[in-house]
Amino acid sequence: MQGPxxxxxxxxxxxxxxxxxxxxxxxxELKKLEQEARFLEEELEExxxxxxxxxxxxxxxxxxxxxxxxxxPVTTGAAYQSWDRWFEGPQDLRRCKCWFL
Amino acid sequence: xxxxxxLKERHAAxxxxxxxxxxxxxxxxxxxxDTDVEKYSxxxxxxxxxxxxxxxxxxxxxxxxxxxxxxxDWTPEKNWIVSASQDGRxxxxxxxxxxxxxxxxxHCPWVMTCAFAPNGQxxxxxxxxxACSIFNLNSQVDRDGNMPVSRVLTGxxxxxxxxxxxxxxxxxxxxxxxxxxxxxxxxxxxQRMSIFxxxxxxxxxxxxxxxxxxxxxxxxxxxxxxxxxVRLWDLRxxxxxxxxxxxxxxxxxxxxxxxxxxxxGTGSDDGTCRLFDMRTGHQLQVYSREPDRNDNELPxxxxxxxxxxxxxxFAGYSNGDCYVWDTLLAEVVxxxxxxxxxxxxxxxxxxxxxxxxxxxxGSWDKNLKIWAFSGHRxxx
Numbered sequence: 001m002q003g004p005x006x007x008x009x010x011x012x013x014x015x016x017x018x019x020x021x022x023x024x025x026x027x028x029e030l031k032k033l034e035q036e037a038r039f040l041e042e043e044l045e046e047x048x049x050x051x052x053x054x055x056x057x058x059x060x061x062x063x064x065x066x067x068x069x070x071x072x073p074v075t076t077g078a079a080y081q082s083w084d085r086w087f088e089g090p091q092d093l094r095r096c097k098c099w100f101l
Numbered sequence: 102x103x104x105x106x107x108l109k110e111r112h113a114a115x116x117x118x119x120x121x122x123x124x125x126x127x128x129x130x131x132x133x134x135d136t137d138v139e140k141y142s143x144x145x146x147x148x149x150x151x152x153x154x155x156x157x158x159x160x161x162x163x164x165x166x167x168x169x170x171x172x173x174d175w176t177p178e179k180n181w182i183v184s185a186s187q188d189g190r191x192x193x194x195x196x197x198x199x200x201x202x203x204x205x206x207x208h209c210p211w212v213m214t215c216a217f218a219p220n221g222q223x224x225x226x227x228x229x230x231x232a233c234s235i236f237n238l239n240s241q242v243d244r245d246g247n248m249p250v251s252r253v254l255t256g257x258x259x260x261x262x263x264x265x266x267x268x269x270x271x272x273x274x275x276x277x278x279x280x281x282x283x284x285x286x287x288x289x290x291x292q293r294m295s296i297f298x299x300x301x302x303x304x305x306x307x308x309x310x311x312x313x314x315x316x317x318x319x320x321x322x323x324x325x326x327x328x329x330x331v332r333l334w335d336l337r338x339x340x341x342x343x344x345x346x347x348x349x350x351x352x353x354x355x356x357x358x359x360x361x362x363x364x365x366g367t368g369s370d371d372g373t374c375r376l377f378d379m380r381t382g383h384q385l386q387v388y389s390r391e392p393d394r395n396d397n398e399l400p401x402x403x404x405x406x407x408x409x410x411x412x413x414x415f416a417g418y419s420n421g422d423c424y425v426w427d428t429l430l431a432e433v434v435x436x437x438x439x440x441x442x443x444x445x446x447x448x449x450x451x452x453x454x455x456x457x458x459x460x461x462x463g464s465w466d467k468n469l470k471i472w473a474f475s476g477h478r479x480x481x
Contacts, residue, residue: 026108033115035302039341040122044129052133053383057141060385061429063361065147067410070458073156074479075410083458085180085197086160086473 127347130382138376138386139431149430150412156476157425157435159442160459163194163469165201170463172214173450176221177268180454182461183224184469185215191226193238196454196461196471205236205248216264218271223251225274225288227261233276235288254286256293263312267336268319275322277309283324285336295339297324298332303342305332311355315379317362323379325353325367333379346377348384355404360411368402374416374426388414388426390433404450409457417448423462437462437472444470 068077103111136144168187175182180197189210193203211229218224227233233254242248259279266288267273273294274286281304283297298304307327315321320336321343329349332342351370358365359376364385368374374388390399400420407414407428414426415437421444423437437443446466453460460472 023105023108026105026112030108030112030115032302033112033119037115037119037122039303040119040126043344044122044126047126047129047133047382050133050381050383052135053378053381053385054136054141056378056381057136057138057385060138060361060364061142061145061147064411064429067360067412069408069410069412070456070478071157071408071413071460071474072150072410072478073152073474073476074150074481076481079478079480080456080458082456083474086459086471087475 133381133383137384137431138429142429147429149427149432150434152425152435153476154440156474157437157440157472158475159437159440159470160473160475161196161199161471162442163192163196163199163471164467165192165194165204166190166467166469168467169446169449169465170467170469171212171449172226173452173461173463173469174215174217174224175452175454175461176217177219177455179221181217181221182452182469183215183217184463185212185226185228186467188467191215191224191236193224194469196459203238203248207234208250209234214261214263216266216274218266219269220271223271225264225266227254227264227276229260231255231257231260231278231280233257233261233264233274233286252288252291254284254288254291254293256284257282259308262308262310265312265314265322267314268316270319275312275314277312277324279308281305281307281309281326283309283312283322283334285339295336297334297339297342303332303345305330308352310352313356313358313365315358315362316360321379323356323358323365325356325369327352329353329369331356331365331367331377344379344382346382346384348375348377348387349373351401354402357405357407359407360409366405366407366414368405368416370401372399372401374402374405374414376414376428386428386431388416388431390418390424403448406451406453406460408460409453415451415453415460417451417462419447421446421448421464423448423451442470444468 069075070083166186172185182194191205209230213228215226225235234250235252237251257278263277277283282299285295305326309324309326311325331346333344349369353369355368376386400418404417414428416424421438424433425435427434444464446464450463463469
């Protein structure tokens with residue numbers, strides 16, 4: 001690639017330098033667009049081999065339902081006593097030395 | 102050498118080609134959306150979770166900030182929470198006792214995000230100073246009573262909107278920024294290890310507002326942006342996003358991985374939450390509010406979190422609502438915003454404790470609240 005100021009006629013000045021900057025900018029954007037087009041084409045090919053939404057849902061629903069969850073009224077698995085620690089014992093506010101900021 | 106005019110022609114052609122490919126992708130993906138989680142679950146005979154009005158209660162109110170709460174994070178193991186506020190402070194709380202263990206005055210009061218280190222010994226925060234500051238909680242305060250900064254991570258060219266330590270690694274952290282990039286940092290040296298987006302194609306094209314690291318595969322994380330997309334990144338490959346997820350019509354304020362690490366949820370300015378499949382890119386479900394009877398604008402979703410099984414999706418909204426969605430049936434089963442002792446302002450942040458037994462909400466009313474299940478629990 002020719003260096004700045006060496007291509008075309010005219011003296012060195014804002015016009016030619018500006019032209020060079022514009023060319024560099026457009027080339028950089030063009031490169032990005034061409035790269036993005038390649039990524040999108042790859043994604044299209046991948047999508048051809050991708051299953052529909054329904055294919056994964058059975059596993060999703062069953063797995064979600066079979067996990068223990070302390071915030072659910074009905075849940076599976078073992079419950080831990082520590083889940084209820086938020087309601088146990090007095091909060092000893094007398095020893096609390098924090099202050100409003 | 103091609104002239105500028107020729108380059109401009111090629112640029113226009115390349116733009117048209119990219120737009121056409123995007124449309125083809127959108128249409129191809131649409132043909133694969135044969136159902137969604139709600140339709141499938143109902144067809145399988147599932148019914149929504151049923152709460153009594155007193156099942157989920159506010160069991161703690163953490164008072165102490167003198168400004169809006171913007172961000173919160175739990176420790177992985179203990180019952181501690183760090184919160185960040187408009188008052189320019191981080192506060193570390195023992196959520197069980199409601200005590201404040203640390204109050205850290207920040208050099209830059211315009212904080213937007215905070216995070217606890219995996220070992221609970223450090224906290225991090227970031228904001229409009231475009232940097233991420235790390236504080237060691239064991240440090241001695243200086244003679245003015247201020248905690249010294251132990252490290253500042255500088256390099257972003259825009260505000261730091263989000264930060265998260267890589268789980269089980271005290272030494273690595275990811276940040277999201279208004280400069281449209283995410284960065285992986287070595288916290289011990291302060292060096293940027295990788296930059297996701299920016300100069301490379303497939304990066305976000307607007308501010309990054311949120312991020313979430315996959316709990317089951319910590320090499321993967323997702324970022325949500327003002328460009329209305331979520332992008333999936335592999336920590337080992339910074340040069341391109343693994344996948345881009347389309348669907349939302351507004352800024353994505355919050356992203357969180359589903360507990361199984363195979364899916365993730367999002368919350369957006371378009372008023373909806375969505376569930377995406379990480380591997381296939383499919384949008385599995387949209388969680389949309391009913392429009393207001395008075396036809397007011399839909400409140401935006403500010404923050405989301407999943408319960409530990411993923412059955413519940415908690416979503417904070419700009420009008421103070423905190424909807425509890427049944428993830429499978431796409432129904433709102435409770436609104437914490439209407440319960441006794443609820444917040445009096447916008448919910449800005451939410452997070453579950455590590456064992457899933459408590460939800461913490463942070464609000465523009467300056468408070469944090471802890472919610473837990475106090476009803477009769479049936480184990481099947």
